[in-house]
Amino acid sequence: MDQVHHRAMDALQPFVHLADSGSASSPRFVANIITNATSSPHTYVFAELLERPAVQALRAPDAPAELQGYLTLLEIFAWGTWQDYQQTPNLPALSDEQARKLRLLSLISLASTIKPLTYESLMTSLSLSAPSDLETLVTTAIYSSLITARLSPATTPPTVNVTSVAALRDVKPTSLPSIISTLMAWESRCGSVITGIEQEIAKIRLESARRRTSEHTRMVVIEKTLAKWNPESGEAITSGGGPAGRGVSSTRKSGWKKDISAALRGRDFFGGGSNKREFDDDAFFEENANEVDALASGMDIDEGAGARTGLGNAGARTAKRFLGKKS
Incomplete structure (x- = not known):
């Protein structure tokens, strides 16, 4: 999947260079760049092109009204779906290549959000009328390494079992706060887990040190006892087990x-x-x-x-x- 992302980035670079050229001062020229970029069969990421000043200039009040929709169209290709295009007015008409590209991009987003991914839900979201059209689109996405999936038309209901998707959708700027919040919550949970692990490690080390001390004390007592009863030693022991000089003592010489x-x-x-x-x-x-x-x-x-x-x-x-x- 990383190779697919790199190929998509490389495929976008010619259009980025055109947007940075001197000819990009014309809004019509920029609109043609957007049309060609969204029609290219290998371009699936568009954030870098979207950030170009010449492209953002289409949002200016003095830009022609019929060309301002190209900037919105590029944003939909970057992080929107087919339904977003259908619900947004005053957008340029799509060619067959653009329509297929936007449906493929929408399939990536739907595969990440809808479970289970049934034929019916996909056909409704992508405005497809026949299951064969959906199967053709899914097969194209599989062979293009956009998704890893398996078609199950004989199940009830028929489903598309997606196991992985390529990271080819750009992040919508308005969704960044929620992403940051999710990451911070995840970081907090990770910190709590690490703290708990460190506490358990400290307990284990303390218990291990206690056992070693207890074992050492026991071995010292055993060695002293064996030394007192060693037949070959000349150590004096008393009848009460204490040191010589207390009670009745005898010497094992x-x-x-x-x-x-x-x-x-x-x-x-x-x-x-x-x-x-x-x-x-x-x-x-x-x-x-x-x-x-x-x-x-x-x-x-x-x-x-x-x-x-x-x-x-x-x-x-x-x-x-x-x-x-x-x-």
Whole structure:
């Protein structure tokens, strides 16, 4: 659609240059420029031509009355419709090219304002008597890239489904205040939306900072607790969990495994008090590292002539003990 607008602007430039030339001092010459510009098949925007001083001079009181209508006709081509032409008196007659051009321009405006766009409403607005004439006009607009549409003659009622229109209509000066008001209202709504988004972002950041602080505090407490109960550390802890010097304190100067082993060395595994040969953690006798309990039973073996002769005698002597016999 932007390419269509650029092509329309380029097509208007020759007529703008003619309006700025020295020959444009003649009202009749200016009227001919307007007629040719509105009849050209590629001109769809006319605001730049309408602003030329030579064209605006047709509005002067001393301009011929029969030529003043050309300025009004150019304004209708710029932002009016076919109905505006029909309702305005004392306008020049249109050629077939001008009539087709004004109907195409009116179709762009109607497609932007009327929903749904039925055959009946279009034929009434464009003064067309047959549906085939309307379909021919719509097809021309589609192939000229003025609108993107699809004809639906079999629906009830028959409609023209328009999905997009080209930005080829000029803005009427009297409509500028309403456009400015609409844009200002839109800007205000956008500002409110942005403010709400910024407030939500601030809340999210505040909540995230709070969670990070809470997580950091929790991790510090966990690390301190783990440090107090670390078996390999020499940190002093009290029975009440407080620092050393308050209440009954104890110092973990060695690991818990060493503490348990030292406590077990002072007792017999069978509750009979201390024994000079106890089975240690690695299944060796304390007195002699070469003496091994063949059954790995963890109990003492009676001393005797055959106690250290071999694994077989040790196993037999141990079995006798279990049976209540002693050699």
